[in-house]
Amino acid sequence: MPEFIMNSNATRKPGITMKITLVLLRGLVLPLAVFTSPQLRAAWMEKEVPAKDLTVTASSQYGSGQAVLHLVDGSGMQNGRHDNNGSADTMWHTTQSPKPSSAAPGLPPSPAWVRFDFAQPLQFDAIYLWNHNQANLTDRGFRRTRFFGSADGTNWISLTSPEVIELPRASGITGLDAIVVTKTASTRELKAAVIAAETTDGNYGSDYFGLSAVRFVKGHEVAEADLPIPTAMACAALPYAPFRPDGQPAREIAVSLRDAKLYGAVTIQVDCSGAQEQTVVSANPRGADQFSVLMPASAGVTNECEATVKLQSGRAALQQTITVPACKPRVYYILMHSHCDIGYTDVQPHIAAKQAHNVVHALELIEQTKNYPPGAQFKWNTEGFWQVEQFYKIATAEQKAQFEQAVRDRRIGVDAMYGNLLTGLARGEELLEQLEFSTQLGKRCGVPCDEMMISDVPGLIWGIVPSLAQAGVKYISDGPNASSGMVGDRIGYVRVRWENHPFWWVSPSGNERVIYWGAQGGYSIGHHCGSIRDAIAELTTQLDEWGYPYDIVQLRWTKGDNGGPDEGVMPIVRDWNVKYAWPKLIISTTSEMFHEFEKRYGDKLPVHRGDMTPYWEDGAGSSARETGINRLSSDRMTEGEILWTLLKPQSLPAEGYEEALKNIAMYSEHTWGAYNSISAPDSDFVKAQWKIKQAFALDGESETKKLLADALATRGATPETANAVDVFNTASWPRTDLVTLPKEMKLTGDSVKNDRGQVMPSQRLASGELVFLAKHIPPFGGRRFTLAVGNANAACAAKAESLTLSDSAITLKLDPQSGAINSLRANRLDHEFVDAAANLGLNTYVYLPGGDVTKAQPNGPAKISVKENGPLLASLLVESDAPGCRKLLREVRLVDGLDRVEIIDNIDKEAIRSVEGVHLGFGFNLSNPALRINIPWAVIQPEKDQLEGACKNWFSVERWVDLSDERLGVTWTTVEAPLLEIGGLTANLPRSQPNPRAYLSSIKPSPTIYSWVMNNHWHTNYRADQEGETVFRYALRLHATYDQTAAAHFGVESTEPLIAAPAAGPAPARSLVEISSGPIMITSLKPSADGKALILRLYNTGETTAHASLKWNRVSPKAIFVSDLLEKTGAPASDTVDLPAYEVQTLRAELK
Known part of the structure; x- marks a missing residue:
């Protein structure tokens, strides 16, 4: 229960009433209580009405998990404080939008009320009330509230003055203290009491109403001889050094009693190195079992010492000697921000409004604290740009100007990312584009945006490092999820390995680096620590235990997910720095903290390279x-x-x-x-x-x-019937690929010729679509193909028959039972690519209900038919029933002249809410192959190129995976499905997973991979089921020795098709620009924002340094410069470039 001290120890005569001010150390007191004073040599104690003597009813309750009995049964209570259970399973709340009703005849209607009927008439002095403390949903808590009582169950009176009490909103943080509502009515004994929310402003804006706990308290006098006596105490030095009244630093000792509380005055003496310090604690009517006392001056501040603690209170006398270690001179940088869940706690438009208001409130607090001492002035970190964007939508011109001035004054830190991105889902260019908004704002304000915050999300794709470098961002503040008892949920080893272990994270090319720093306690230590004081105590103890080597500590501070600024921090920091010599507290922007940290420790930090393979992309x-x-x-x-x-x-x-x-x-x-x-x-x-x-x-x-x-x-109008088609190539190398014209397109005919009059292979498909092979499309250019009356023409060799597909390069066969590919050969390689011993063909359907891999299920018997019979395109269609599906369709295709296998899987999913996963397996016949995964701006080999703590149960794939042994291999591309398993069904961890050891800590090479296409493994946030048709496409390219450039090109070709449209205007022009090098590709080409230049992004896809030259055809730049995401003019460059492996470089080509 909350702790109190009485402000008077004066002796009083029996029977005289007096007002005693109760000073709440951890809680809030509303009007003053009236008590009868204790006699001399006695103590005043408070006693709760036990739950067994109460019958509790309510206007409504949401469900059995949110029962009204939770208000009195002790659910969620520990040491007088209440938890913040995310599902309100330790609290009570109403149904949604409850209609007003009355708790008893004669009482006014209320949308939410609770009635307490007492087993026997009783008198009480105060009501202790814990408002609704559900994490992120404290708006359900009672606000304008009435308290009624009845002596006979029929006639009701108000128990308080004023009659309507405004209850403060709960913090949403575990460890909530009580609100004390004192009974001012003169009536003595009551049979019932009612707590009722007003119909107007009865809560803090929710459609629900709720409370966490309620207690009725009565004071009484106890003779000293009858007081309990504790049998033991535990003493521990607190990990900070306050200033004594004489201005000298000292240490503080926490004293905890066992078995019983003390109600009378307490004297505690500390002896250390021949000096003594004595503290007297006043009597406490609720009982006290925890105290803090000062040590003698300077003792234990810079040197370790032995301290003897002696406690005396009436008949109680206890003593203990402890070792007090020297105090570490740390500085805590407090990064105040709101963790932004765009949804989750509320619908997205409401979150947008909340986050916009958070910025408005931040501006108000900046003004309110401008005269606070440096370090205690309010500062705000945006966490992402989306929050800023919501503010700009509702802000006045004056507020926008205030915001940008606050950025210039370093009172608001604009963090680089647009939102808390699942980086494993992004393409390389997408990562870069995420950073444009904040960097542009920083440019406008004259303050470089040089750091990023990422919150909740465990793990980051390696490509984030070069992306940040392109944006001028040098630092990453990471605050992973820390739920489930602060271990973190479904986050594997990320916090275990990297929390508070800052390091230089080197890019794949080795030429860029950023400081990565995972915050102790993730982003949410404030969710379970009641205040900054509590967080400092917890963190300091943890850091001391494992020997944290730095004097600067990062402390993320949020007030619940989507919560606003914590107004209590600034006064605490102001007063703390006056009271304590160490540690010091500084409210800071993320950038300021990192600059100071790098200045002091940049040359001492460890250096690591590799992928922090993320977890939550599943x-x-x-x-x-x-x-x-x-x-x-x-x-x-x-x-x-x-x-x-x-x-x-x-x-x-x-x-x-x-x-x-x-x-x-x-x-x-x-x-x-x-x-x-x-x-x-x-x-x-x-x-x-x-x-x-x-x-x-x-x-x-x-x-x-x-x-x-x-x-x-923009090319102009197209004719109703197309007699020609323009085909464009947006890649930086020449391409030959299949073009598909929809059946709805009116065409002159099916005979296709190129711009030189040469006949192109073509074929009218069973679907009505016309396909043709568009050969030699120039990079960043196009070609026109004419259509003439006549049949499709193809001197090609693709054919399908029974279970076999073949063309001039490849032959494959399907298993008659499963429909998977059970044989795959390339004519030029003389090798069987399917591992018969693995009993897993290529494109094998596997359904896993639950997490037990031994219960995996295959599809039903396959019905295989010829869908397309060539000669350009041949395909087999596999139809089957399959667990979890209404129907499973798999099409395997060969296109003569493209040297690849195409797979199109159509899963017509049933809506299933029990745990499930859908996997498509590929078992290749290769000898100890090296497995390489394409991720944004990098290629990684599992284990070899992963940081410690990275996810190994599943991987995120940008476009392709390659498995190659010393002689040959296969490149596998995935279009729609990003998730990959290696060696088996390793994605088998459904629902909450707080134990890191549930995840793989290592993984062995394997020629078997699975595309993990569907699941409902999560217990929150993600979807419970999915249904309907979903298409997954894959392609296989069989090759001799590994060629990374070829793999990279194949990946793009599989995911970015040639663009075809009815011809219009002049024929497509030749290449705008060409690049000579195979390994170096141009990933982006666009006009500059100012219209004066072209911006090119170059990327070396190879494993070694590559040289390339640019050839300009339709424009002739007057100058070329190295540039960045802001399109700045950097160092002079030329038409020739040398790029190390995996280097990303942006060029600005100035136009004449």
């Missing part, structure tokens, strides 16, 4: 269709931007691309849905959030399609 498999759509949109955005540059760069719709980028980013942002998405998937709250989340993917798709179509429309 949730994207709960909405596999939308995840695939978003991946395609990201590619389409890059293609469209290049196409605009080729056709009409001066008209590129920058705003349209910005909107599309934001939608793509918002889908990949870590908040998928509501906190109860699994437990209550059919609730309107859950459905509303998913509809908005889904719309990010769907809107990104429609926007990028429109931008691409608009670019093509």
Whole structure:
């Protein structure tokens, strides 16, 4: 229960009433209580009405988990403080939007009330009330509240003055203290009491009402002889050094009693090195079992010492000797921010409003604390740019000016990322584009945006390092999830290995680096520590225990997810720095902290390279269709931007691309849905959030399609019936690939010729589509193909028969039972690529209910038929029933002349809410192959190129995976599905997983991989089920020795098709620009924002340094400079470049 001290020890005569002010050390006292004073040699004690003597009823309750009995049964209570259970399972709350009702005849209607009927009439002095403390949902707590009592159960009176009490909102942090409401009514004994919320402003804005706990308390006098006596005490030196009244630093000792509390005055003496210090603690009517006392001056501050603690209170006398270690002179940098869940705690529009208000409130607190001492003045970190964007939508011109001035004054730190991105879902260019918004704001304010915050999300893709370097960002503040008893949920080893172990993180090329620093306690230590004081005590103890080597400590401080600034921090810091010599507290921006840290320790930090393979990307498999759509949109955005540059760069719709980028980013942002998405998937709250989340993917798709179509429309009007088709290549190397014309397109005929009159292989498919092989399309250019009356023409060798597909390069066979590929050979390699011994063909369907891999299930018997019989394209269609599906369709295709196997899987999913996973297996016949995974701006080999603590149960793939032994190999590409398992069904960890050891700490090389396409493994946030048709496409390229450039090209070709449209205007022009090197590709080509230059992004996909030259055809730049994300003019460059392996370089080509 909350702790009190009485401010008077004077002797009083029996029977005389007096007002005693109760000073609440951890809680809030409302009007003064009236007590009868104790006699001399006695103590005043307070006693609760036991739960067994109460009958509790309520206006309504949400469910059995949120029962009204929780208010009195001790649920969630520990040492007088209440928890912040995320599901309110230790609290009570109403149904949604409750209708007003009366607790008894004669009482006013209330939307939420609780009635307490006492077993026997009783008198009490005060009501202790813990408001609704559910994490992130404290707006359910009672606000304007009435307290009624009845002596007969019929006639009711108000128990307080004033009659309506405004209760403070709970913190949402575990360890909530009580509000004390004192009974001022003169009535003595009552049979019942009612707590009722007002119909207006009865809570803090929610559709629900709730409380955490209620106690009725009565004071009484106890003779000293009857007081309990503790039998032992535990003493520990607190890890800080306060100033004594004489101005000298000293140490403080915490004293905890066992077995019993003390109610009378207490004297505590500390002896150390011949000096003594004595502390007297006043009597406490609620009893006290914890004290803190000062040591003699300077003792234990700079040197270790032995201290003897002696406690005396009435008949109680205890003593203990302890060792007090020297105090570490640390400085805590407090980074105040709101962890932004775009959804989860509320629907997304409400979150936008909350986050916008957080910035407004931050500006108010900056003004309010401008005269505070340095270090105690309020500062705010935005965490991401999305929050700033919401502020700009509602801010006045004056507020916008205030915000930008606060940025210039370093009172607001703008963090680099757009949101808390699941980086493993992003393409390389997408990572870069995420950073543009904050860097542009920093440029406008004259303050470089040089750091990023990432919160909640465990793990980061390695490509984030070169991306940050391109944006001028030098620091990463990481605050991973720290729920589930502060271990973290489904985060593997990230916190175990990297929490408070800052290091230089070197990029894949080795030429860039950033400081990575994982905060102790993640981002959310404030969720369970009641105040900064509590956090300092907890962190300091932890840091001392493992020998933290630095004097600067990063302390992330949030007031619940989506919570606003904690107004209590600034006074605490102001007063702390006056009271304590060490540690010092500084409210800081992230950038300021890192600059000081680098200045002091930059040359001492360890250096690491590798991928911090992330963990939470697995949730994207709960909405596999939308995840695939978003991946395609990201590619389409890059293609469209290049196409605009080729056709009409001066008209590129920058705003349209910005909107599309934001939608793509918002889908990949870590908040998928509501906190109860699994437990209550059919609730309107859950459905509303998913509809908005889904719309990010769907809107990104429609926007990028429109931008691409608009670019093509700049060529002019197209005829109703097409007699020619223009084909464009947005890659930086020549391409030959299949073009598919929809059946709805009116064509002159099926005979296709190139611009030299040569006949191209073509074929009319069973679907009505016309396909043809578009050969030798120049980089950043196009060719026109004419269509003539006549049949498709193809002197090709693709054919399908029974279970076999073949063309001039490849022969494969399907298993008649499973429908998987059980034989795959390349004519030029003389090797069987399917591992018969593994009993796992290529594209094998595997359904795993639950997490027990021994219960994995295959599809039903396969029905195999010829779908396309060549001669250009041949395919076999496999139809089957399959567990978890309404129907499973798998098509395997060969295109003669492309030397690849194409797979198109269509899973018509049933909605299943029990734990499940859908996997597609590929068992290759290779001898101890090296396995390489393409991620943004890098290629990694598991284990070899992973940081310690990285995820090994599943991997995120950008485009391709290669498995190669010393002689030959296969490159495997995935279009829609990003998740990969190696060696087996290692993605088998459903629901909450707080134990890091549940995850693989190592992984062995294997020729077997699985595409993990669907799951509902999570217990929150992600989707409970998914249904309907979802397509997954793969391609296989069989090769001799490993060629990383070829693999990189194949990856892009599999995910970014050639762009074809009815011919319009002049024939496509030749290449805008060409690059001579195979390993170095141009990943982005666009006009500069000022219209004066072209911006090119170069990337060396190879394993060694490469040399390349640029050849300009349609423009002739007057100068070329090294540039960056801000498109600045940097060091002079030329048409020739040398790039180390995996180097990313941006060039600015100034136009004449």
